[in-house]
Amino acid sequence: MADRNFSSSALVSTSIGSRSVFLGRAGHGSLGFGFKALGKSFGLGRSSRRNVAICSVGIAEVLTDAIKNVVLEDDSAKQQGLELLDSFSRLPDTSQVGVLGGSLLGWIYLTAKPGVFLGAVDAYFLAPVQAVLDRALGRRGLKRSDFVVGQKLGEGSFGTVYAGAILPKDFQQEQGIGKRSRRLEEYQGYKKFQKVTLKKVKMDVEGALESGEMEEWFNYRMARAAPDVCADFLGSFVADSTRGQFVEGGKWLVWKYEGDSTLADFMKDRRFPENLAEPLLGRSREKDPLKRKALTIRKILREILVALKKMHATGIVHRDVKPANLVVTNKAKLKFIDFGAATDLRVGKNYVPERGMLDPDYCPPELFVMPEETPRPPPAPIAALLSPILWQLNSPDLFDMYSVGIIFLQMASPNLRTPVAVEVMKKELSEVNFDLKAWRKRTRLRPNLELLELGAGRGWELASRLVCERRKRLSAAAALRHPYFLSF
């Protein structure tokens, strides 16, 4: 019955401007036939194919009406759209199948991980819009005199990090007392200044400047792709003169102040994970101390995985996942910092095949995100076009997942938190081919893993799917679907 509808020859004449475009049921009918044939090539049954065909005729009619009435204001564009649809409906059925199949496959490829299509939108549209918006909001064009540096928060190999504040405009001229710069507390009303976190890139360490440049690029990229999972980046500046902590020519990166403790700081405390139970769980009704600890760890792990899932979905592998690179904000949210070693495999940014620049304690056994023979990336647009193939073949995101597994084990067992224990564990794991179950039987470290045994040992099962050889490892999305997140 439906098939017969397609052969109806009633033509609809649409007058647009001075020209007429004919588009009729016959045209829609053959479009329906095209979809039917496409359905057949995808192995759909007879009735499903008929439904596909009916739908496609409906879609074509709606589309034509939309073009005619709503979507296109401009008459000439409207006409072109209708002509395109008309010429398509006049194509032989086999060509229609080819065009539809090709478009569908193209669309699947362009939207497959890490997302060539979204990458192009990001690079050619969102990035320039972000630059314009940031300039309007005063986030670009920052300068030394905008800031006052306070206490030191931490130090890594490539940078020293301080708490600080943005000086209100009327204070920016009165910079120093004699040769030294004013301390924050010496400004009147300093408590009301907007607090920031400042990172001074080490000028005398090889690779630090490059790492700083990368960190800046990745912070802008993350601010567009997944702003909620990384510290809120305000921009960068180069110091124009030497005063206090500022050294002329030195590069600084600035974030909104969200907290001064990392997960590493909380884990160093003997009360971990209880010290995070209240901020993370609130006034949970769970009174059993063991279960409360287990729930806290599960919440932390879920936050890390959700953040990584978002990061990986946009083609970024962090490559330095460790407790010291997860800030616990004042609102008890975990956010990633330190993107100096990150790599964007959508465009090949910061991907240097022969260089692994990683923390040995958390780095997976394979050491590299891609096999070592992967060549240097071609220019960004070509790298972007090839990225879905490389991603499918190599699953570079699994690199970060090993580090998550080590953090998970350390959170569960206090005697795996010391640097010595991590080193011993790494050596022992390599002796059993990174089989966590085999390691547990042999290890001298006597880890107390009772928190992972709750809920029929699902936590332990998940840990052994993270700390393992790459081909057995779970992605962030798969780990989040693990039954561990449903148990107890």
Ligand SMILES: Nc1ncnc2c1ncn2[C@@H]1O[C@H](COP(=O)(O)OP(=O)(O)OP(=O)(O)O)[C@@H](O)[C@H]1O
């Ligand atoms: N946005 C931030 N908020 C709070 N603390 C921060 C922030 N950024 C950095 N820190 C603190 O400074 C320390 C060093 O920062 P970071 O890891 O970025 O430096 P790095 O030199 O790149 O380190 P690495 O040696 O790990 O590469 C962090 O471990 C953390 O304690």
